[in-house]
Amino acid sequence: MSIPSVINTAGRAVPAEINGIPVIPFKGVGKHKPFGNKYGPHIPSCSDYPEDGNKVVTTLEEALLRCGIKDGMTISTHHHLRDGDLVSNRIFEIASEMGVKDLVWFPSASFPCNDPLIKYLEDGTINRIEGSMNGPLGRFVSEGRMKGTAVLRSHGGRVQAIQDGEVKIDIAVLAAPTADSFGNARGTGGNSGCGVLGYAKADMMYADKVIVVTDNLIEMPCFPMEIEGNYVDYVVVVDKIGIPEKIVSGTTQVTKSPDRLLIAELTAAFLEKSGILKDGVTMQAGAGGTSLAIAVFINEIFKKRGWKSKFGFGGSTKYMVEMLEHGQMGYILDAQAFDLDSVNSIGKNANHIPYPVFNAYNYHSKGNLTSMMDIMILGATEVDLNFNGNVVTHSDGYLLHGIGGWQNCLHARNVILPVPLFRDRIPVIVDEVTTLCGPGELIDVIITERGIAINPLRHDLIDRVRNSGLPVKSINELRDEAEKICGKPSKPVFEDKVVAAIKWVDGTVIDVVRKIDR
Amino acid sequence: MNHICATSGNSGPKIRSDCKIALELRNLGGILIDLKSKVEVLYGESIRQQCIEILDYFGIKNALLTIDDSGALPFVLSARLESAIKNLSESEGEYLPVMLEENRYSTSPDIFRFSRLYLPGNNPGMMINAGLHSADGLILDLEDSVAPDRKDEARILVRNALRQVDFKGAERMVRINQGERGLKDLEYVIPHNVNLVLIPKCESTYTVKSIESKILAIKNKCSLVNPVHLMPIIETALGVELAFEIARSSPAVVALAIGLEDLTADLGVPRTEEGKESFYARTRIINAAKAAGIQPIDSVFSDVGDMEALRQNVLSSKALGFEGMGCIHPRQIQVIKNGFAPGPEEIDKSKKIVQAFEDARKKGLGVVALGTKMIDPPVVARAQKTIELAVRLGLLSGNWMIEIPA
Numbered sequence: 001m002s003i004p005s006v007i008n009t010a011g012r013a014v015p016a017e018i019n020g021i022p023v024i025p026f027k028g029v030g031k032h033k034p035f036g037n038k039y040g041p042h043i044p045s046c047s048d049y050p051e052d053g054n055k056v057v058t059t060l061e062e063a064l065l066r067c068g069i070k071d072g073m074t075i076s077t078h079h080h081l082r083d084g085d086l087v088s089n090r091i092f093e094i095a096s097e098m099g100v101k102d103l104v105w106f107p108s109a110s111f112p113c114n115d116p117l118i119k120y121l122e123d124g125t126i127n128r129i130e131g132s133m134n135g136p137l138g139r140f141v142s143e144g145r146m147k148g149t150a151v152l153r154s155h156g157g158r159v160q161a162i163q164d165g166e167v168k169i170d171i172a173v174l175a176a177p178t179a180d181s182f183g184n185a186r187g188t189g190g191n192s193g194c195g196v197l198g199y200a201k202a203d204m205m206y207a208d209k210v211i212v213v214t215d216n217l218i219e220m221p222c223f224p225m226e227i228e229g230n231y232v233d234y235v236v237v238v239d240k241i242g243i244p245e246k247i248v249s250g251t252t253q254v255t256k257s258p259d260r261l262l263i264a265e266l267t268a269a270f271l272e273k274s275g276i277l278k279d280g281v282t283m284q285a286g287a288g289g290t291s292l293a294i295a296v297f298i299n300e301i302f303k304k305r306g307w308k309s310k311f312g313f314g315g316s317t318k319y320m321v322e323m324l325e326h327g328q329m330g331y332i333l334d335a336q337a338f339d340l341d342s343v344n345s346i347g348k349n350a351n352h353i354p355y356p357v358f359n360a361y362n363y364h365s366k367g368n369l370t371s372m373m374d375i376m377i378l379g380a381t382e383v384d385l386n387f388n389g390n391v392v393t394h395s396d397g398y399l400l401h402g403i404g405g406w407q408n409c410l411h412a413r414n415v416i417l418p419v420p421l422f423r424d425r426i427p428v429i430v431d432e433v434t435t436l437c438g439p440g441e442l443i444d445v446i447i448t449e450r451g452i453a454i455n456p457l458r459h460d461l462i463d464r465v466r467n468s469g470l471p472v473k474s475i476n477e478l479r480d481e482a483e484k485i486c487g488k489p490s491k492p493v494f495e496d497k498v499v500a501a502i503k504w505v506d507g508t509v510i511d512v513v514r515k516i517d518r
Numbered sequence: 519m520n521h522i523c524a525t526s527g528n529s530g531p532k533i534r535s536d537c538k539i540a541l542e543l544r545n546l547g548g549i550l551i552d553l554k555s556k557v558e559v560l561y562g563e564s565i566r567q568q569c570i571e572i573l574d575y576f577g578i579k580n581a582l583l584t585i586d587d588s589g590a591l592p593f594v595l596s597a598r599l600e601s602a603i604k605n606l607s608e609s610e611g612e613y614l615p616v617m618l619e620e621n622r623y624s625t626s627p628d629i630f631r632f633s634r635l636y637l638p639g640n641n642p643g644m645m646i647n648a649g650l651h652s653a654d655g656l657i658l659d660l661e662d663s664v665a666p667d668r669k670d671e672a673r674i675l676v677r678n679a680l681r682q683v684d685f686k687g688a689e690r691m692v693r694i695n696q697g698e699r700g701l702k703d704l705e706y707v708i709p710h711n712v713n714l715v716l717i718p719k720c721e722s723t724y725t726v727k728s729i730e731s732k733i734l735a736i737k738n739k740c741s742l743v744n745p746v747h748l749m750p751i752i753e754t755a756l757g758v759e760l761a762f763e764i765a766r767s768s769p770a771v772v773a774l775a776i777g778l779e780d781l782t783a784d785l786g787v788p789r790t791e792e793g794k795e796s797f798y799a800r801t802r803i804i805n806a807a808k809a810a811g812i813q814p815i816d817s818v819f820s821d822v823g824d825m826e827a828l829r830q831n832v833l834s835s836k837a838l839g840f841e842g843m844g845c846i847h848p849r850q851i852q853v854i855k856n857g858f859a860p861g862p863e864e865i866d867k868s869k870k871i872v873q874a875f876e877d878a879r880k881k882g883l884g885v886v887a888l889g890t891k892m893i894d895p896p897v898v899a900r901a902q903k904t905i906e907l908a909v910r911l912g913l914l915s916g917n918w919m920i921e922i923p924a
Contacts, residue, residue, distance in 0.1 A: 258848035259647045396559035424535050424589025425557045449650050485646070487592055489560035 010388075010436055014509040018501045019128065019148050026510040029439055034364055034506070039165030041208050053182040053220065055235045060087075060213060061094045063234040064171065067209035071101045072127075073170035076207060078199040079109035080175070080187060080336060084246030087175040087213050087238075089116055096125040104148070106167060107131040108158060108199040108357075109402050113246070121146055130167065131158075132402020133500070141499050142398045144515035150399075150500035152392055152513075155335075156361025156368070156408035157503045159202040164364055166507055172207035174200045174227055175241045179214035183232025184225035187337075187354070188347050190216025192242040195316075195337025195346050197226040201356040204231045215241045226354055252317045252339040254296055255289030259420060259449050264290050266470070267377070267418045267447045268297035273468040274461050276375060276414050279307040284409060285377035287317050287338040290418055294377055295319045302328040313360060313369060316342035316352070324351060333369070335360060335405075361408040363505040368408075376412035380419055382433045385475050387440030387455045389417065390433035392502060395426050397434055397492030397516050399500060407505050410442035414461075421448040427482035427489060429453075429475065434492065436511040437502055446475065453478050493517040524605035526671045527598035528640075529586040535643040537590040541602040544580040549573055555587035565595060572596055575613050576603050593682035594642040594675065601671035617681040617710065624744035625689045625713045627772040630654055630907055631749075631813055631842040632858040633851045634691060638663035639672035645679045649686035651848040654855070657691040660703050661718045669699065673706040680710035689713045691749075694729075701732050708736040712746055714772070719780060720750035721757035723767035730768045746770065749815065753777035754784045758799045765810035773813035775844070776803050779820075791827070804839040818844035825853055832857030855911065865908045868901035869918065875901075876919070 005013040008025035017023060024032060049055065057063050069075075075095075077088045088107060095103055101124050105117070109132045118140050120126045128148025133141050141150050153161055161167040176185030177192045187197040192215055204210055204227050212227060213236045255261060271277040277298065285291040296319055302308060308327060312320050314334035318341030323329035325345075333355035337343045345352045360369040370376075381400060382390040389410075394400040409415070419428045429446070444461065446453040451473035454462050465472055473481075483489075494514035504510040522543045529538035537555075551566050569583055583599075590598065593615045600613050634655035637644050641663075648656050658679055664672040676692065692707045693716035694700040704715070717729055726748060733746050748770045752761055758781070765774050778796050782789040789795070800816070807814035816835040819828045832854050835843060843854050860868070870888055875898045878886045886893040908914035 258651060261849065262647075262650055396557075425561060425591055426589065449647060485591060487561060487564055489557075490563060492559045 008509065010439060010510055012436055012511045014501070014512050015498055018151060018498070018509070023501065024508045026504050026508040029441060032506045032508050034164060038163050039168065039206060041206055053229070055183055055229075055232060056181050056217070057234050057236060060090060060173075060211070060236045060238065061098075063211045063236050064091070064094055066234060067171045067211065069095060069098070069100055069171060072103070073100075074104040074106050074168060076106040076169045076172045076203045077108070078174060078197065078203065079107055079111065080194040080197055080199060081192065081242035081247050082194075083111040083113045084192075084243035085111065085113055085175065086240055086242050087173060088114060091173055092117055092120040092125055096120050096123060101125060102127040102147075105129045105131065106169060108155060109404065110134065110137060132404070133399045134401055138399035142513065142516050143518070144495070144497055144499050146499065149498055150513075151503060152403055152500055153503045154361070154403040154407035154505055155199065155357045155405045156363055156370075157403070157505050157507065159358045159362045160364045160505065160507055161503070162202040162206045163362065164507060169203060169207035171209045171211065172200075172203035173211045173213060174203060176212050176214045176227060177241070178216045178218055178222055179212050179227070179235060180218055180220040180222040180229070181235055182220055182229035183210070183212045183227065183235050184220070184222040184229040185212050185214065185227035185232075186222055186225055188343065189218070190214070191244055192216070192240065192247060193244075193343050194242075194247050195343040196314075196334050196354040198335030198354060198356045198360075200227055201358040204228065209233045211236060213238060213241055215239060224354075226356070248337065248343055249339050251341070252287050252292060252319070253289060254292045254319075257289070260290045261293055262449050263418045263420065263447060264293035264297055266449070266452065267294045267416060268301060270445065270447060270452055270465065270470055271298065271375060271416070272301055273470060274464045276461075277301060277307075279305070280310045281374040282310050282312070282372060283375040283377075284313040284373055284412070285375075286379065287315050288379060290379075291377050292317060292319050294418065295323075299323055299328055313355070313373065314338075314342070316345070318342060321345040321349075321352070324349060333360070357405070361405055363408070364507075370408050370411040371413075373409070373412035374414060376409045376415045378406055378409055378415060378417050380417050380428070382428055382430050383417060383419065383443070383446055383475075384430050384433045384440070385479060387443040387446070387475065388433045388436050389438040389440070389443055390435045391437050392500075393435040393513055395430070395434055395489065395492070397494060397513075399513060403437060403502070407438055410438045414445070415443050416445045416447060417443060418447040421450045421478060421482045422486050425486045427479070427486050429478045429482050430489070431479065435502060435513055439510075446478065448478060450481055451478055522606065524602045526601035526605070527590075527594075529588060533588045533643075535589050535591060535594065535646060536641075537585055537587040537595055537598055539598045539602045540584040541599070541606065542582040542584075543578065543606055544582060546580050548580055549578070550582045552582065552584045553587065554585065555589075557587065557589055564592075568592060568595060569599055572599050572603070572613050576600075576607065576609050576611060578603065590642065591646065591682075593678040597675040597678040598671070601674050604670070604674070612677075615678050615682050618684055620684055621681065621690070622711055623687070624711075625747070627745070627747055628813075628903075629689065630858075630903070631689065631773055631815060633843065633845050633854040634689070634815075635845045635848060635851060636663065636693075636818065639676045640664045640668045642675060642679070645683050648848070649684050649688055651851050652686075652855075653688050653845060653848070653851045654842070655689035655691045655714065656685055657693050657716060657844075658707075659693045661693050661695050669695065673703060677706045677710055680707060680712065691716060693718060693751075701728065704729065704732050704736060708733055708746060709740045709742065711742075711744060713744070714747040714749055716775070717748060717750040718777070719753045719757070720764055721752075721754050721760060723760070723763050726750055726764060726767040726771060730770055733770075747772040749773040749775055751775040751777045752799070752803055753780035755781070758802055761803050761806035762809055765806045765812055771810075771812060773815050773842070774803055774807040774810075775815040776800060776817050778817035800838060800840075808839065813841045814839060816840040816843040818846050819850065820846065822847040822850065825849070828853050829857060859911050859913065860904045860908055864904060865914055868904040868908070869914075871898055871901035872905050873919065
């Protein structure tokens with residue numbers, strides 16, 4: 001049975017419903033106005049909870065049973081333990097043993113460590129994943145082997161969906177490096193410290209049942225708490241919630257690739273010469289090697305000029321921490337810590353402040369952090385001639401990445417995408433993106449090793465760098481250059497079947513990913 | 519032919535932008551292509567089409583071609599396939615990719631050669647973006663960076679790179695092998711607009727002369743007009759002793775380089791950071807080069823991680839009289855260029871000379887004088903080059919002459 005499609009404002013054919021639930025097609029940036037009230041979970045009563053505050057139960061299995069786990073439920077997790085996560089897979093292992101079917105896994109992101117979940121997708125324990133899918137999971141979904149349809153949301157879109165009731169979480173299982181028996185919890189301490197728990201707040205507030213899983217139970221009060229015990233139903237103590245060396249990389253590394261360093265250098269030069277970089281800017285860059293190199297080059301400019309950034313938004317890294325400690329950054333507002341230096345900085349430095357994604361990225365909110373950022377450094381797998389960006393699929397059509405905070409960050413004042421012109425033989429600048437994740441009107445500058453393309457909408461920037469000596473080219477020229485070197489690429493061929501929906505930050509459907517035709 | 523199977527190229531988890539090709543000639547069955555490629559969806563058809571064209575060009579009608587591709591660009595793919603074919607046939611034919619128009623420039627004998635980046639001749643991944651790093655010269659190396667059993671396929675890859683990789687204005691250099699193989703190398707590269715040939719382990723004027731005459735023969739045969747400069751590398755004790763003779767053995771010799779790894783080995787001493795063991799050789803080569811009116815060029819600095827040590831090394835090299843240095847990593851280029859770039863005093867002096875020259879020209883004077891001192895034309899030329907370089911390096915405004923306060 002095929003579901004009728006509509007063409008959304010971005011020109012993409014999207015179905016009217018996903019997983020049997022009606023969806024709203026993308027209407028344009030800022031055009032969809034939500035109505036009604038936020039979702040509300042059931043009202044609890046203290047009379048149902050122990051007066052001594054001790055909510056510890058012996059096993060995760062018992063906690064799940066007490067939460068009433070059953071077929072079709074939605075179970076959420078966060079990704080703070082990254083590739084070292086030992087909790088998420090365990091949930092579905094237990095569910096499978098219990099014979100529970102058709103669960104929806106609603107993680108804030110997935111990692112290679114979650115690949116074993118494929119067997120629970122195959123045996124029917126899990127119906128679908130609403131979250132990110134990469135590697136073998138992405139392949140599994142792209143080949144149309146998942147029973148339900150995946151839904152990919154940005155970090156902000158995820159909390160928006162929770163808040164608005166588009167996704168109703170039955171059970172949130174929140175792994176916590178340190179917790180007390182009442183359920184207060186934080187991201188620091190113990191053997192599995194991850195720094196902050198910036199992705200767990202909405203789950204905590206809106207899930208019907210909340211389980212905190214820790215390997216470091218301490219005396220009440222666990223302070224400062226990011227998860228608050230009065231939202232928590234059960235606390236489970238296990239030997240290990242994660243593998244420390246896989247939770248944070250010991251150290252994040254600036255790229256050594258000469259080509260990427262060149263891109264980073266060009267990016268810093270562009271920011272300086274365009275006047276975007278100035279005293280007091282707010283900025284965000286990721287933990288990728290190129291982003292880190294840009295941060296290092298920006299820091300050099302700050303030092304040279306005696307400037308500082310008012311605040312930076314994390315994912316924090318040692319390079320941001322260094323700026324914080326040496327006075328080139330006023331504050332780090334942080335949703336996740338990427339390396340040991342940043343984990344250690346939280347709690348030690350009063351200006352390194354945990355800042356949940358729920359507050360930073362939620363579009364259905366009374367303003368959020370992203371539109372206040374001056375400089376936003378982002379990546380992309382593809383950018384097209386209209387400056388549209390793709391971050392979820394590879395040019396061959398396979399799901400490759402989650403959206404992360406990418407869509408949310410597009411609302412910053414200056415969105416800069418430093419990307420190679422081509423990767424091996426795969427052009428990054430293409431005629432049309434395989435999957436539309438972000439509309440071009442929000443993407444300002446593409447910086448490649450072979451030239452800089454500025455969105456024609458940003459004539460202010462075009463004017464400011466006109467005589468700068470920077471290699472400014474049109475996006476068409478960059479596309480031509482990529483094709484001259486790599487050849488004109490063919491397009492992947494898809495079947496009609498929709499395997500994943502891509503949500504925009506307001507919950508509308510901006511595009512879909514279809515099954516690969518093999 | 520005895521052989522019916524040949525391979526070329528590279529594959530494996532760490533290999534990027536290359537491919538491994540296995541070709542098996544058959545008696546019938548037509549062309550079968552077994553392609554495994556990470557860009558199958560995007561370029562699978564175009565890869566097959568390209569291979570069929572090449573096989574057809576060499577008259578191969580029946581073969582099994584197995585390709586393990588990690589994103590090789592078309593010029594790499596055709597080099598790999600041609601190498602495999604040449605292993606199995608005596609064909610003299612060459613399947614040449616298009617020569618980029620932007621690669622047809624020539625260089626003058628006395629351009630600055632501060633930094634020259636070595637690119638291993640059988641590693642396509644390092645070639646593709648090499649032109650972006652603003653080295654004064656890019657060396658496609660056929661000698662020490664290529665494994666002995668890969669020398670033949672490197673020649674073809676280097677030939678294709680000379681045509682298809684945009685050198686972005688860098689001097690187009692090739693380091694050939696020693697001896698007979700080196701002379702044969704020339705046949706593969708000279709027709710594709712090489713600006714300069716590096717002669718390894720040079721220790722006789724005969725070597726220079728035989729290379730020069732071979733180049734001349736190729737130029738005549740192919741009607742080439744651009745000059746091909748020579749840079750002998752002195753890497754042996756005997757070479758050091760003959761440095762001056764080698765330096766002036768041909769007008770094509772524009773620079774004399776020193777190779778310290780091999781030289782210290784020949785001397786039987788370890789190479790140290792302070793370089794006492796090679797002090798004599800270095801100064802001898804500098805002197806020989808200067809006496810012959812060409813550029814003395816220093817060896818490479820092998821610690822690619824230590825930029826501060828490199829900076830120090832460049833400063834002492836420049837102080838001795840060297841006018842350039844080899845690079846083995848693109849990140850070294852800027853440090854080396856900055857180190858050899860004219861300092862503020864040098865720029866100042868050059869500005870005065872050029873200003874005096876301009877004044878004299880305007881007044882119609884044949885002789886340039888600065889104060890009471892006469893300035894020879896080469897000094898003016900040198901000063902002009904220094905200014906031009908300072909402008910190119912962003913050390914001086916292009917309008918400096920107007921901006922000088924009266």
